[in-house]
Amino acid sequence: MSKNFWEEKDFNVFQIDGLENRMEALITNIRPKFEELGKKYSLFFSGVLGDEYFAHVAKHARRSVNPPKDSWVAFSPYKRGYKALPHFQIGLWGSHLFLILAVIYEAPDKVIIAERLLKKKSLFNKIPSDFIVSGDHMKQEAIPLKKAKKTDIEQLLTRLRDVKKGEFLVGRHIAREEAVKLSEEEFLFLAEETFEQLLPIYKTMINIK
Numbered sequence: 001m002s003k004n005f006w007e008e009k010d011f012n013v014f015q016i017d018g019l020e021n022r023m024e025a026l027i028t029n030i031r032p033k034f035e036e037l038g039k040k041y042s043l044f045f046s047g048v049l050g051d052e053y054f055a056h057v058a059k060h061a062r063r064s065v066n067p068p069k070d071s072w073v074a075f076s077p078y079k080r081g082y083k084a085l086p087h088f089q090i091g092l093w094g095s096h097l098f099l100i101l102a103v104i105y106e107a108p109d110k111v112i113i114a115e116r117l118l119k120k121k122s123l124f125n126k127i128p129s130d131f132i133v134s135g136d137h138m139k140q141e142a143i144p145l146k147k148a149k150k151t152d153i154e155q156l157l158t159r160l161r162d163v164k165k166g167e168f169l170v171g172r173h174i175a176r177e178e179a180v181k182l183s184e185e186e187f188l189f190l191a192e193e194t195f196e197q198l199l200p201i202y203k204t205m206i207n208i209k
Contacts (some may be wrong), residue, residue: 002177003183003184004180004181004182004183005033005087005182005183005184005187005188006033006092006097006179006180006182006187007029007074007180008176008178008180009029010029010030010033010092010136011092011094011095011176011179011180012094013025013026013030013071013092013094014068014069014070014092014094014095016067017067019063019064019065019066019067019188020068020069022068023060023063023067023068023206026060026068026071027102030071030092031057031071034057034058034071034072034073034090035073036059037055037073037074037090037191038055038056038057038075039055040074040188041053041055041073041075041088041090041191041195042054042055044192044195044198045075045088048196048199049077049208051077052077052109053075053076053077054075054076054077054078054079055073055074055075056074056075056076056081056082057072058071058073058074058091059070069093069094069100069140070091070092070093070094070140071091071092072090072091072092072098073089073090073091074087074088074089075087075088076088077090083104083106083107084106084107084204085099085107086102086103086107086202086205087101087102087112087205088100088101088102088195088202089101089102089171089197090191092142092184092203095140095175095176096140096173096174096175096176097173097174097176097179097192098171098172098173098174099171099172099174099190099194100135100169100170100171100172100197101170101171101198101201101202101205102137102161102167102168102169102171103160103167103169103205104137104167104169104202105164105165105166108158110160110161110166111161113160113168113205114157114158114160114161114166114168116160116204116205116207117157117163117168117201117204117205118154118157118158120204121153121154121157123200123201123204124145124148124149124153124170124201125149126154126197127145127170127197127198127201128145128197129144129145129146130145130146130172131144131145131150131154131170131171131172131197132144132145132148132169132170132171132172133153133156133168133169133170134156134167134168134169134170134172135156135159135160135166135167135168136167137167137169142169142173143169145170155158156168167189170175170198170201171194171198172190172194174190178200
């Protein structure tokens with residue numbers, strides 16, 4: 001029988017009090033999985049995009065008091081970091097697993113990225129309606145794509161373009177109750193399927209065919 005990739009104890013890490021204790025549990029329970037996914041999906045993105053992609057596992061190194069509320073592995077074609085570029089992420093909050101494509105406020109090209117996406121809003125009609133969008137990577141809440149298609153996507157992309165702190169995230173959230181039921185095979189299939197659905201949006205962001 002195929003084992004499950006994610007377990008309750010992975011999500012429970014984010015309920016542990018204190019920076020040191022939470023970091024210790026995160027490093028023990030979750031980081032090895034992110035390292036494993038990093039190897040797998042850096043090869044996946046390198047293969048489908050024809051450029052070398054690198055995995056960046058969150059280290060939370062700058063924290064001195066507040067324990068992290070989420071953690072992730074991110075993928076970008078830049079070895080030294082990912083925040084300045086559109087990037088893919090696999091990560092966890094205490095409430096859910098996320099598989100997303102993100103442009104965050106550190107990205108210097110976010111104005112032109114927003115303009116490209118505003119011209120091609122029809123791309124969002126081609127991705128599954130169970131996807132989500134968000135305008136803040138620091139918050140776990142997101143807007144279901146089904147609802148967002150009416151006005152939210154345009155508003156979020158306009159904010160990405162016009163507001164210094166504007167961000168844009170699109171992808172899938174899987175509730176922890178569902179995530180812990182997925183076998184390793186099912187999870188990896190879901191992740192790959194999600195990223196394949198996001199590739200046309202990513203290619204528009206970085207202006208490649």
